[in-house]
Amino acid sequence: MSATPRLFVISGPAGVGKGTLVARVRELRPDLDETVSATTRSPRPGEVEGVSYHYLSDEEFARRVAAGDFLEHAEVHGHSYGTLRSEVESRIARGRSVILEIDYQGAFQVRKAFPAAVLVFIEPPSFEELERRLRGRGTEDEEHIELRLKNARHEIEIGEQYDVRIVNDEVERAARELLDVMAQYETDGGSGTCQ
Ligand code: 5GP
Numbered sequence: 001m002s003a004t005p006r007l008f009v010i011s012g013p014a015g016v017g018k019g020t021l022v023a024r025v026r027e028l029r030p031d032l033d034e035t036v037s038a039t040t041r042s043p044r045p046g047e048v049e050g051v052s053y054h055y056l057s058d059e060e061f062a063r064r065v066a067a068g069d070f071l072e073h074a075e076v077h078g079h080s081y082g083t084l085r086s087e088v089e090s091r092i093a094r095g096r097s098v099i100l101e102i103d104y105q106g107a108f109q110v111r112k113a114f115p116a117a118v119l120v121f122i123e124p125p126s127f128e129e130l131e132r133r134l135r136g137r138g139t140e141d142e143e144h145i146e147l148r149l150k151n152a153r154h155e156i157e158i159g160e161q162y163d164v165r166i167v168n169d170e171v172e173r174a175a176r177e178l179l180d181v182m183a184q185y186e187t188d189g190g191s192g193t194c195q
Helices: 018-028 058-066 085-093 104-113 127-137 142-161 171-188
Strands: 007-011 070-076 079-084 098-101 118-123 164-167
Touching: 007 018, 007 104, 007 171, 018 098, 018 171, 058 070, 058 079, 070 085, 070 104, 079 085, 079 104, 085 098, 104 118, 104 142, 118 142, 118 171, 127 142, 164 171
Parallel strands: 007 098, 007 118, 118 164
Antiparallel strands: 070 079
């Protein structure tokens, strides 16, 4: 159980390795349970409904936006993504810190709703390395890779507005740095809790 539960928002360009990094942090901090976002994109091979994402149709996503079910939502790479309020509020109420892995548009919406949220930006060691990782993933066609690279340049600039920046040069090292940052915010209480 955390001293002061915090909402940590993790963003970074596609291919930077956020997913692997956050998975490693969760292994080392089992008290941080998963939140599952909603999206209108199709599942990739190996992804599972209700585990990777809640996969919604465009109509269902729009209906839930109108119902006020989302803490934040944004269009990313041509699809809608959003964090369901229910996923976050139940965990904070149980005194748990929460990690959200979301894009920068969503991150700034969360900062508005919860000014004490801690925004952490994951950077690649270099742009060339990011391109190499993104192509190496092999899950995207060329058109989508180009779009993600274009977005990545823009996102890296936006990262300057985050509270903390961590270079994902090596996942184990970066995971330790992220855990240290989280522990600091949870122990000193900073500018207040997330509620
Ligand atoms: P992917 O399609 O590769 O799973 O995710 C693409 C992007 O969507 C990533 O940058 C990820 O951070 C972002 N994303 C995933 N879930 C959410 C969410 O709930 N809200 C927002 N705003 N972005 C999300």
